[in-house]
Amino acid sequence: MATFEVTGLRHDYGARTVLALDTLTIAPGARLALVGPNGSGKSTLLRLLAFLEAPSAGVIALDGRPVAARSARRAARRRVTLVEQRPYLFRGTVADNVAFGLRAGGVRGPAVTQRARAALDRLQLQGLRDRDARQLSEGEIQRVAVARALAVEPVALLLDEPASSADRAAQQAMFAALTDEQARRPLTVVFASHLLEDAYRWADGLLALHQGRPSPVTPENLFRVDLPGGTAMQQVAVGPLRIDVVSGRSGPATLAIAPDEIVLSAEPLRSSARNVFRGRIVRLAEHGAEMRVTVDAGIELVARITSRSFEEMGLAVGREVYASFKSVAVKVF
């Protein structure tokens, strides 16, 4: 049974629809990354999944049970925990903060201290236990908030931009703790991120949002441009490159090139692809049987290829490659 099952979800702020999702199913133990630019609806979706707000329309089911009534939302909140982008720590010590959720969940006596301790240990925060929560660095606050959320043993943990305020080491400690937790028990993790590398490295699923709607393309290879207009076949400047696109539009627009539309080759291709750019591989992210290869061709282009072709081509960071894509593969919106 799915942890979350979303149907016909819509959320409005005033007259503006900020989120519209027909369906979304998140399986137990999943690691789903929500990606998209600021204002794409990631945080709204997380708040709805955390049952902190009631959606304007649609139903979210938790473990197969639709959660609609106020009382049902209250009960569901005991099973889903959200860690905000800039988490708030209550006055008091780090241990007090971790104990808060435990006490709210009815844990009493020495069990509170014990479980708070265990949660802090899992995030390697044992040294901070008695520290004033107001005197921590941003990375520490982030990890304490994750420990506080994990202490209540939720079925789902929601993280809003967990990597934005933490330093690299803190991030790794956090992802390691989440991996351990998932090895221990089925924990569903949904996190919003604009740092794609991390999202791909750790997640096993991806939902790209654009203006509150699922986006057919991932937010990589998204470029703001000014279309010259005039003809249906036009050439538009993106950084130092000139990209051929097919669009009758003119003026400001967003170009999107899906990572699987980009072909990488060692030599320039003689093909129907009108856009061929030479660049150098700057980053690699392995993701199951496929690789995401970031090529710096004046602008950064991300291509998705299978791990097998990656090996067969002998690609590596620093290697020079050609990135090719057809002009019809460039979506304009």
Place this chain on the structure above:
Amino acid sequence: MLLLLNTALAFPTVVIGLVIYGLLARHGPLGGLGLLFTWQAIVVAEVILALPIATALSAAAVQAVDPRVRRTALTLGAGTLRTAWAVAREARFALAAAVVLAFGRVLSEVGAALIVGGNIRHETRTLTTAITLATSQGNFSLAIALGLVLLALALTVNVLIQLLQGRGDV
């Protein structure tokens, strides 16, 4: 609601005293309670005077609390009461200020206490009404002495509240 509350903040205390006098007077609607010219009547009047200040300032204090406090408490599984408590804890300095100000208004109040209490010796004479009387009788030294007691009282309560706040803030 808030407008009503804010108007109540500026109510002259003698007017409040007058209204309560009217209510508690023998032929008034609550005359049967026999409360007029008792210390209980003063308590009623002072509570009515303090309530708008305490309420308005507490409301402002709670509204100023970071909205993340409420969301954080809720997402950690807290119910309505525990969430309210968490918010109040974060607002405790401002809430204490509300208490101090309301207490100050009551402590220094003379008009209502005089009207509904009647300034009866050993019965309903408060420090402030005693000062009024002593002054009108030309007994300045007594008035000043009582004034000093009043000041000391105000100071003590403020210090106590400060101390209480300081504790548990580590």
